[in-house]
Amino acid sequence: MMLTLAQAGEGTFWFPAQAAEDAAKVDDLFYFVLYVSVFFFLLIMTILSIFVIRYRRRDDSAPQKSPSHNTVLEIVWSVIPTALVVYMFYAGFTEYLSKRQPPAETYEIGVTAQKWSWNFTYPNGHVTDVLHVPVDENVSVLMTSEDVIHSFFVPAFREKMDVVPGRYTKAWFKPTMVGEFDLFCAEYCGTSHSEMITKVVVHPQDGPDSFEEWLREDSDFLSKLSPVDAGKKVYQMRGCAQCHSTDGTSGNGPTFKGVWGTERRMADGSAVTFDENYVRESILQPKAKVLVGYEPVMPTFQGRIKDDEITALIAFLKSLQ
Amino acid sequence: MSTTQTSVAVGAEVEPDYLACSKGWKSWLFTLDHKRIGVMYLIAISASFFLGGLFALGIRLELFHPGEDFVDADGYNQLFTLHGAVMVFLFIIPGIPAALGNFVLPLMLGAKDVAFPRMNLASFWLWMFGAVFFVAVLASGGLDTGWTFYTPYSVEAQTAVIAAATGAFILGFSSIFTGINFIVTIHKMRPVGMTWFRMPLFLWGMYATAIIQVLATPVLGITLLLLVFERLTGAGIFDPNNGGDPILYQHFFWFYSHPAVYIMILPAMAIVSELVSVFSRKPIFGYKMIAYSSVAIALLGFLVWGHHMFTSGESKVAAAIFSALTFSVSIPSAIKVFNWLATMYKGSISLATPMLYALAFIFLFLIGGLTGLFLGTLSTDVHLHDTYFVVAHFHYVMVGGTLFAFLGGLHYWWPKMFGRMYSEKGAAISCLVAFAGFNIAFFPMFPLGAKGMPRRYWYYLEQDFISYHQLATVGTVLLGFGLLGIVIVLLRSLKSGEKAPANPWGGATMEWDAASPPIHHNFHHTPPVHDPYRFDDLRRDPATGNYSRTDAAEPVSSH
Numbered sequence: 001m002m003l004t005l006a007q008a009g010e011g012t013f014w015f016p017a018q019a020a021e022d023a024a025k026v027d028d029l030f031y032f033v034l035y036v037s038v039f040f041f042l043l044i045m046t047i048l049s050i051f052v053i054r055y056r057r058r059d060d061s062a063p064q065k066s067p068s069h070n071t072v073l074e075i076v077w078s079v080i081p082t083a084l085v086v087y088m089f090y091a092g093f094t095e096y097l098s099k100r101q102p103p104a105e106t107y108e109i110g111v112t113a114q115k116w117s118w119n120f121t122y123p124n125g126h127v128t129d130v131l132h133v134p135v136d137e138n139v140s141v142l143m144t145s146e147d148v149i150h151s152f153f154v155p156a157f158r159e160k161m162d163v164v165p166g167r168y169t170k171a172w173f174k175p176t177m178v179g180e181f182d183l184f185c186a187e188y189c190g191t192s193h194s195e196m197i198t199k200v201v202v203h204p205q206d207g208p209d210s211f212e213e214w215l216r217e218d219s220d221f222l223s224k225l226s227p228v229d230a231g232k233k234v235y236q237m238r239g240c241a242q243c244h245s246t247d248g249t250s251g252n253g254p255t256f257k258g259v260w261g262t263e264r265r266m267a268d269g270s271a272v273t274f275d276e277n278y279v280r281e282s283i284l285q286p287k288a289k290v291l292v293g294y295e296p297v298m299p300t301f302q303g304r305i306k307d308d309e310i311t312a313l314i315a316f317l318k319s320l321q
Numbered sequence: 322m323s324t325t326q327t328s329v330a331v332g333a334e335v336e337p338d339y340l341a342c343s344k345g346w347k348s349w350l351f352t353l354d355h356k357r358i359g360v361m362y363l364i365a366i367s368a369s370f371f372l373g374g375l376f377a378l379g380i381r382l383e384l385f386h387p388g389e390d391f392v393d394a395d396g397y398n399q400l401f402t403l404h405g406a407v408m409v410f411l412f413i414i415p416g417i418p419a420a421l422g423n424f425v426l427p428l429m430l431g432a433k434d435v436a437f438p439r440m441n442l443a444s445f446w447l448w449m450f451g452a453v454f455f456v457a458v459l460a461s462g463g464l465d466t467g468w469t470f471y472t473p474y475s476v477e478a479q480t481a482v483i484a485a486a487t488g489a490f491i492l493g494f495s496s497i498f499t500g501i502n503f504i505v506t507i508h509k510m511r512p513v514g515m516t517w518f519r520m521p522l523f524l525w526g527m528y529a530t531a532i533i534q535v536l537a538t539p540v541l542g543i544t545l546l547l548l549v550f551e552r553l554t555g556a557g558i559f560d561p562n563n564g565g566d567p568i569l570y571q572h573f574f575w576f577y578s579h580p581a582v583y584i585m586i587l588p589a590m591a592i593v594s595e596l597v598s599v600f601s602r603k604p605i606f607g608y609k610m611i612a613y614s615s616v617a618i619a620l621l622g623f624l625v626w627g628h629h630m631f632t633s634g635e636s637k638v639a640a641a642i643f644s645a646l647t648f649s650v651s652i653p654s655a656i657k658v659f660n661w662l663a664t665m666y667k668g669s670i671s672l673a674t675p676m677l678y679a680l681a682f683i684f685l686f687l688i689g690g691l692t693g694l695f696l697g698t699l700s701t702d703v704h705l706h707d708t709y710f711v712v713a714h715f716h717y718v719m720v721g722g723t724l725f726a727f728l729g730g731l732h733y734w735w736p737k738m739f740g741r742m743y744s745e746k747g748a749a750i751s752c753l754v755a756f757a758g759f760n761i762a763f764f765p766m767f768p769l770g771a772k773g774m775p776r777r778y779w780y781y782l783e784q785d786f787i788s789y790h791q792l793a794t795v796g797t798v799l800l801g802f803g804l805l806g807i808v809i810v811l812l813r814s815l816k817s818g819e820k821a822p823a824n825p826w827g828g829a830t831m832e833w834d835a836a837s838p839p840i841h842h843n844f845h846h847t848p849p850v851h852d853p854y855r856f857d858d859l860r861r862d863p864a865t866g867n868y869s870r871t872d873a874a875e876p877v878s879s880h
Binding site: 015022025033034036040041044045052055056057058060063064066067069074078086097100101149155156160164166167169182185186191192193194295 | 608633637655670680683778
């Protein structure tokens with residue numbers, strides 16, 4: 001069911017695959033600037049080398065006389081670069097306008113960034129930790145952050161937009177290639193910034209792998225799977241796995257292995273039993289009771305997680321003996 | 322003129338130079354002599370550079386191999402933060418103005434000192450005081466916010482943000498003091514006959530830099546104070562949890578920190594203008610254009626801060642304006658490069674070490690400047706922003722540009738500062754090793770970034786990026802060896818170098834009229850003012866290696 005392609009498409013020396021409609025235009029402008037730059041770099045370095053060789057100091061006599069300024073030359077070498085950069089500005093600006101102005105009709109997906117995971121919310125309320133999108137459709141993302149500034153970066157789409165707490169930012173793209181692509185956090189956000197990586201899965205239009213099919217199947221997991229399996233899926237898709245391991249190793253948060261029902265010491269010195277109500281409280285008000293030795297960095301899931309999901313998650317945690 | 326030369330020579334025998342005129346640590350720490358303050362700055366910023374370099378080496382060694390090698394993610398975040406903060410605030414901003422500028426600027430004016438010698442010493446003490454805060458940061462949990470202190474991360478970070486912000490605040494005042502001093506000195510202490518357009522271009526560069534130091538640095542100071550205030554009281558200026566705006570911080574921060582880039586690069590361009598002219602024995606081509614372009618860059622530099630924020634959700638109108646203004650800065654920079662090139666035309670080009678650095682500067686700054694075009698262009702910046710492409714770009718400007726120009730200036734004025742010549746061969750080899758190492762370290766980061774590798778990543782995707790990172794690490798080590806070579810060559814010259822003549826390179830600016838090293842008061846008599854770029858009346862004496870003016874040399878008239 002899940003596409004298991006590695007990063008799709010062929011990259012070049014400079015770029016990853018062009019997997020969205022705008023990518024080719026961005027790359028073309030990049031190459032234009034590159035060719036202009038290489039031309040001027042080689043021109044100047046060639047002239048420099050010729051001068052260094054030809055006019056190398058041989059004795060200490062005064063050099064040949066030459067002008068100390070030349071109005072025509074100075075105007076020429078001011079005007080030509082100016083004309084070139086005016087074009088670069090214009091081309092970059094018009095392409096930027098189209099990148100920043102979504103079409104009237106888009107498929108809108110909500111994005112919530114938090115230290116250090118992504119949540120993607122589809123129009124039917126389903127939430128995932130990997131971004132799923134249909135190919136050849138205009139997709140927009142409406143983004144906000146739970147804590148610090150993050151940045152939504154999909155190199156294959158040539159798209160990047162900061163995700164800022166306390167406000168919404170928007171980006172859009174039209175994927176043109178079916179497959180899996182890297183999605184990075186590009187704004188430094190603390191300890192696990194470099195592991196705030198997920199994938200964009202671009203689904204084909206039709207067939208069993210299509211976006212519609214995937215969304216229908218995946219949204220239904222609470223009723224289809226056993227509570228433990230459903231809880232495991234919640235644990236994955238809500239980003240718990242970024243900080244809480246299930247194998248006993250300690251991350252930015254404590255592990256979930258073998259802790260159910262045990263007495264836990266909190267940072268304020270009190271003792272709390274790891275039970276259903278403690279788990280529920282820690283999800284909705286994570287800073288209320290923080291385990292000793294850990295920082296209060298977990299974002300709240302108040303208003304973002306369904307009760308059924310918490311129940312399933314509790315079943316999963318109980319199973320981790 | 323010849324009489325002045327004689328009197329300097331005779332005077333040098335009876336009067337000890339500034340290094341020997343008084344002894345003991347107090348005679349240094351409480352000196353009002355701009356030359357000693359310059360030398361103390363030189364030692365202090367070199368120590369900071371060494372520290373920042375160790376952090377850089379730590380970063381590169383960790384990244385040689387994906388996954389944890391010797392520091393964990395938090396340790397890595399500290400390394401890149403401290404590398405950036407130490408290099409920017411302690412080394413590169415004070416670098417050329419405070420160390421070389423302090424030493425050279427009054428000499429170039431034929432003056433005895435800067436306008437406010439006590440303020441000059443206060444600037445150095447403030448630098449030391451600010452540096453103490455950075456040491457305190459290292460000792461008390463470090464710093465992990467990035468040198469940019471972006472909110473709201475810096476509001477909630479558990480590291481020593483307040484100490485670091487206070488340190489940077491104090492260092493800002495050190496920088497302002499230097500700026501005020503240079504502005505007043507250039508305005509009021511030019512000798513009779515040195516009109517604005519007869520000033521050496523180094524002074525134009527220092528002047529433009531000083532304007533930025535004085536006008537932009539207070540904004541950084543206020544911003545950092547607001548950040549400290551926010552952390553202490555939760556006032557809700559930058560923290561959205563309390564109704565603040567985190568993007569506002571970015572505007573404030575870059576309103577200083579983009580002009581600060583020109584605090585770094587204008588002095589570098591100023592040095593290169595001197596070097597290219599002296600070592601080509603040619604009047605600088607388009608003197609006025611270079612002088613004006615320094616001022617143009619300084620002023621336009623205030624208007625481009627928003628180009629750091631093209632992906633922050635900035636409005637399209639703002640993005641368009643900042644993009645257009647950013648391109649406008651590229652033109653005066655390009656003009657300078659063409660002018661240096663034209664200066665070399667039909668020159669008598671010597672490849673002495675300072676000139677090697679000037680040529681290396683042109684090569685590296687050209688790459689740094691041209692890659693800026695990709696980032697000023699809006700649609701390509703969206704892809705490249707916050708990737709290694711940006712890391713490569715600004716290292717080409719700040720290291721390839723500023724550091725190489727600083728080293729060029731250091732080699733140029735070293736005989737004047739310490740009265741000794743260094744091994745030309747050793748210095749040239751070190752320069753080439755550092756140049757090669759730098760390119761191997763940073764060039765691979767351009768394609769690495771364009772392929773999508775974000776910056777400030779401790780961990781990276783093995784299959785795509787490993788070879789680029791390994792090349793960069795190898796280059797960094799090579800660069801380190803080059804820098805080590807420079808230190809050895811220069812320190813050896815102090816012990817066993819040949820005695821330097823007053824004017825070993827054939828420079829026409831006034832610092833070369835002073836003895837090497839200069840006496841405490843620089844000059845016995847204010848030397849007559851000559852055209853700073855007229856070399857045809859300077860002749861080299863093969864016996865001493867000294868250049869002196871022929872009897873035919875006429876000072877410029879005094880009106």
